[in-house]
Amino acid sequence: MTGILRVRLTAWLIGIVTCTCAIVALVAGPGPEGTTASAEPVRTATIVIEQGGTRTGFATPEVTVGGGGTVTVVNLDSVDHTVTSVARDADGAALFDVRVAAGTSATVPGVEALAAGDWAFYCKFHPGMRGTITVEGVVGGVAPVETRFEQPLVVPATRRGADIRLVMRRAKVRALADGPRTTMWTYDGTYPGPTIRRRGGRGTEVTVVNRLPRGAGAMSTHLHGDHHAPADDGQPTTHLIRRGDERTYRYPLLVDGRPEPGSFFWYHDHRMDRTARNNWRGLQGMFIVTDPPTRGLRLPTGRRDVPLMVSERSFTPGNQLTDPFADGPDMTGHHGEMSWTGEHAPPDDATVGDTVLVNGRHAPYLEVSATRHRLRLLNSSPFSSYNFTLSDGRPFLQIGTGSGLLPRAVVRSSVLLGPSQRADVVVDFSGASGQRLVLASVPAAPGTTGDDARETAVMEFRVGAPAPDASRLPSRLPSPRLVAPVPAQVSRTWTFGLEETARHGSAWTIDGRAFDPRRVDHRVRLGTVERWRLRNDSEVTHYVHIHAQQWRTLLRDGERPPPWERGLEDTWRLEPGEEVEVAARFTDYTGPFMIHCHMLDHEDHGMMARFDVVP
Template identity: 80%
Template sequence: MAAVLLSASALVAYVVGPAPEATRAYAEPVRNATIVIEEGGARKGYATPDVSVSGGGGITGGVVTVVNLDSMDHTVTSVATGADGLPVFDVRIAAGTSATVPGVDTLAAGEWAFYCKFHPGMRGVLTVEGAGGGVAPERPTFDQPLVVPPTRRGAEIRLVMRRALVRTLPDGPRTSMWTYDGTYPGPTIRRRGGRGTRVTIVNRLPREAGSMSTHLHGDHHASQHDGQPTTYLIRPGASRTYDYPLTVDGRAEPGSFFWYHDHRMDRTARNNWRGLQGMFIVTDPPLSGVRLPTGDRDVPLMISERSFRADNQLTDPFADGPEMVGHHGQMAWVGPQAPPDDATVGDTVLVNGRYAPYLDVTATRHRLRLLNSSPFSSYNLTFSDGRPFLQVGTGSGLLPKAVVRTSVLLGPGQRADVVVDFGGATGQRVVLESVPAKPGTTGDDARETAVMEFRVGDRARDPSRLPSRLPSPALVSPVPSKVSKTWTFGLHDEEHHGSFWSINGKAFDPGRVDHRARLGTVERWRFRNTSDVTHYVHIHAEQWRTLLRDGQAPPPWERGLEDTWRLEPGEEVEVAARFTDYTGPFMIHCHMLDHEDHGMMARFDVVP
């Protein structure tokens, strides 16, 4: 499904341009304004996306009221940010209630774009008319250098989970986070495919943190080393060694961009939010004819988001989270943040753990390994000057053919391996940012934000080359024509009994086996989304071939190996893999971490 992109001039806009005349004709200026959200708002958008209000305080200033008639919570959040990097206005409106947008009387005259943080495809424009106030949008000033995590290369690696103070914001105190080895992200592990690696994780977090489980996302390994959500846990004060052979069916695993993170049942979102994330790069041996950028020009970038208190410490969005209840043998959740109102969205975007960092680069080609480790948000990444990406791989290996793209859409858990040429940009500051696609197109729910800045220096010797064909890993073939298993992702809500995110109508039960696949066989699976929101489907155990997206061939950037797929409302995706090497239980789940924690996970077993 091809994304429709905004123009290059729109990529850097934080206050949008004029609305179409057909829409503006119904947006007559009034002193007060009402934003209405009707039933089905997550799909339909705001019922009144364009409203006007009188600027200024006192008796001349207008008031903006939001009326939410939907069965879901929504927000009205400004795209523009202030000097602190936070949205200029931000209000959450519970289902069936109304609220006033704070701070409207302080806004400068002009047009202010707004969106729903929980359903970013919902977008609108607030026009402040008259004199207005003194608050104007500000762009980040990119005051911190990007930090590339330390690299570990040995066959035996030891990582200690512990609380540590890390620098996230440019000023003020450091932030207390749960870390691997005292850094956020944790150390980046780099190992050649086929070279077995044992990673010992020691749990020295505060005892109240509880037991932990570390999952190497995307890798092929035994069930007991998969970071199971309820078994093989790492108790406080204890350790566990994970064995990663980095082989598939007797051959070296292809060069890949994996990442490791906590996978504890019901606590995955919380534990990732507090910092338990790191990157893992599997490298290929030298490949004939392939000369991708290396060394300092091969940069892993973990993009995530958090919210902070005034003292620079993390907020705790889980303190008043939903309460688990049981009924009819199912687990469900009740409370104001129960599904579908359980999205954890941060105000501040971080790259490798820092807000609005910059990276000094030479005017040469660079390889950027892009990872979205956010709990909920997606990013449609693009450059402020419109320069293209050359995508050479997914998170699971090289593509068969390099693909030129003007934007790269990544949801939670997804990765992309791209080459960017900064040639000809000496002296320029190029901003990597996220810009949603046009309404109604793939990527319209992406977050709108600046991400980081590249400061381009002088030219330098560049032995790399832009590849066309690539030695990508083989895709499973032949593929069965019959679908072995259909997984339906939806929302289950029983009046008076709570709600849960479901797969095939059921919430996750670690003791229930939802499917059995025989070792050595190839299976074709189908995903279906019957809910009103997009999900990101992640499968453990194998690396998969994408066959069809809504009955059509997948786009060029989805024709390599994958482990995580975007699944929009009403969409169907079919994939295939051969089950090799390992038997035992594995997981399939949504990688929007609140959805996973609140039921959207299932177990399948590979059997002899």
């Protein structure tokens, strides 16, 4: 659609709305004894999305409609968008939700049944796009329902041995509070799989067995954040586990001969072209590396050390997972590289769930004493980011990332995590006895970092009586450091973008090229330190994950990174136009490793590259 046509169509739509208002006013006419009767509410309203809406938002973010009226969405942008209600029904589903393909229009279902009031909406694919539908002139109708926290939080079983066996198999799990159990692909019959907890430096072997249904295909398990050999890295196309076979992954939990620092890793499927699907179906679990006791460091332990995997899924009326991958795009070849065509080809390939899960359950609650608790937060969703807050405004004390402790603890009112990011925080529940505090995700102010986070309740803490508490809030922490000096010059710039052609389809790319597992995009000499620049040239945010090493964040847009990014990291948020510089020393292992976006559809659809560590 040309720019002139878009302008004319927009003017036409505005004209319709203007004419409708004028007609309503004329129909109302003068009232008794020369007074003017109240105008009837407008029966129709239009939400317009202009070209570039991802950046500029809805062109008409505030619309008004009378009760029983209709709202139409016209999408003049070149990408798909949704109009989705923030308010939910008793089952946790949005009260209205419609996907509008680029260059099309659609009616928002469910608006005609709403009660009077202001109804916030957003785009699920670009949550920074937000607006309000105001419904007037109606009595009764559908009203929002507050989230009910009806299920106790389940903390996955813990495995502590040096030899661990995990069987991938189909199982029925309890995800929703009512109705049938949900069939998922699992590690050992649970979602998430068992949490593995091991001391740094104590070698661990994990044997994964593939007993998934016929047709599931070969699998690959990646221990996200760990330092290990390429053969144990969960390669996307090699060292796969075929149905009926097994593979043993060896994790020494050592870095350059020293015990790996205390970390919060997670394991998940990493099969090329199937990572989003396999994770969606349940192949995820947590892995905690612990430090030896440190004098003076008294963090919460035992039942007060709680791992929380936050993700999302969509369910059918029978409580089964939807299958957003069943009718995926067709892959076409172009000069030996991957590209996609079809309805859900990039950039319209975001997998977003309707229902938020914590440790596999929707809206759970956890009973806690009025003491300090250590919460290990993990966002394992395929696409969405979460900006975590507590309902009474009490702060988080962030003590670490997923890769280790920070140099100093940081007091934060909210914690933003994108896909695969983790945060190690301490919450002090003192003084809250008898209260129910909600852990929620709220978008930041428009135009600021985190304005694209989901808006949703996550879980509830039911605070009981005070109890003896030997823990202390730390200030300084024994954070691991990058010992070798960092080069002043950047060794490699990785640019994340989107390539589209009318003939050959589209792909998410790094340096203008989609992933080819046979192509080596960069070589690094073992024992050296390299400084890399990560640059986002696309119009959407990406979360970039680098395998293999312990990475230090040096600069964010030329400035020193914020305090919560000054520890070790493996995944970085990159907003459009943003640059981040990172450094690592390449130790112990040679061979192929990956760099990719951890928004799983982006990874599956080309945004991955290979680098080799060489002697």
